[in-house]
């Protein structure tokens with residue numbers, strides 16, 4: 061039998077009973093069906109739903125071929141923000157050597173990111189790093205109009221053209237954007253860049269399995285075919301005809317909403333593996349933008365354990381009881397390090413001799429879960445057999461599917477993000493962007 065990620069609700073049941081969860085099974089199924097029928101809110105953004113099973117081998121080969129060209133560079137800069145960078149970064153970090161950028165004998169280009177902030181020092185330091193190196197750029201923006209990546213790309217494009225000339229630069233730049241609109245689309249067409257299209261009906265935070273995520277992941281040297289296979293497996297295993305008892309997406313969606321109704325307003329995604337830090341960042345955008353609206357929604361937070369047990373652990377154990385945790389537990393480490401014997405035993409660790417570091421980590425995980433449950437923090441556990449492309453694909457689709465169902469249970473439109481515009485309008489007004497002249501005058505009065 062094919063291995064699969066699993067969801068364990070045992071440490072939730074003293075807070076929300078089995079009967080309460082099962083009592084909502086029909087509702088979850090109903091909303092799952094609404095997703096598949098396309099009859100709910102935001103139904104023009106459901107392109108992600110059957111995406112994994114509809115990706116063709118030819119499409120993946122084309123992405124791989126483009127990746128192979130970029131892989132000839134020493135460095136590839138992925139330009140994008142939000143959904144246009146977090147998915148790629150999440151997968152690449154989860155699969156990479158923890159000291160990747162220090163590796164000398166490299167098989168893969170160094171992948172770095174830009175356009176995910178407006179840090180002047182960040183961009184200056186990136187330019188300094190790129191000096192004298194061969195580099196390529198993947199410029200990703202669904203709308204093609206987002207300020208942060210547009211600004212970074214303008215600077216990086218100039219740097220590349222200045223160093224290798226316009227003709228060579230043209231072949232080292234790939235654009236991933238909307239099918240027909242946006243400044244990036246116009247620019248890519250005019251300059252003759254290789255271009256990939258983000259389907260209209262796939263929103264940014266659901267776009268990791270389009271070229272948005274797949275191209276950078278392939279550039280970093282990871283198997284995008286396996287990633288898509290894992291997602292396709294989960295797509296098939298979360299359809300409405302899969303019974304609730306086996307339908308992880310429905311179960312997760314119901315459980316978190318039942319906890320929310322009981323005052324657990326913050327969900328902390330926990331990992332015990334530092335490679336998953338950015339996976340949690342991706343998850344935060346997915347759930348935060350999908351559910352945080354109409355003055356409701358679980359606040360998605362994240363911690364890295366055991367690191368943060370020594371900083372946030374106190375709050376989680378004894379602070380306000382408005383939280384629950386969803387622990388991503390990776391069953392098997394890829395490598396083996398055993399605790400060595402020490403004749404003097406000055407650190408008192410000889411009781412662990414011969415034990416694997418991962419065994420210690422697992423005991424920390426179990427001990428933490430028990431302590432937190434005792435402290436009033438419900439714990440869901442998602443077990444991932446190991447960190448591979450295949451299981452990450454499963455995990456990605458699981459969270460996407462559960463998010464759609466969960467948003468409908470909450471009665472919001474999970475596929476829009478109107479609230480994100482407020483800061484942009486103010487920023488454009490303050491910067492006196494053309495078209496914002498009146499807003500500029502107004503905002504000046506408030507300062």
Ligand SMILES: O=P(O)(O)OC[C@H]1O[C@H](O)[C@H](O)[C@@H](O)[C@@H]1O
Nearest residue numbers: 142143144201202203206264480
């Ligand atoms: O891909 P882009 O159009 O550049 O958008 C990048 C990101 O910024 C926007 O403001 C949205 O809040 C995000 O959902 C989106 O992923």
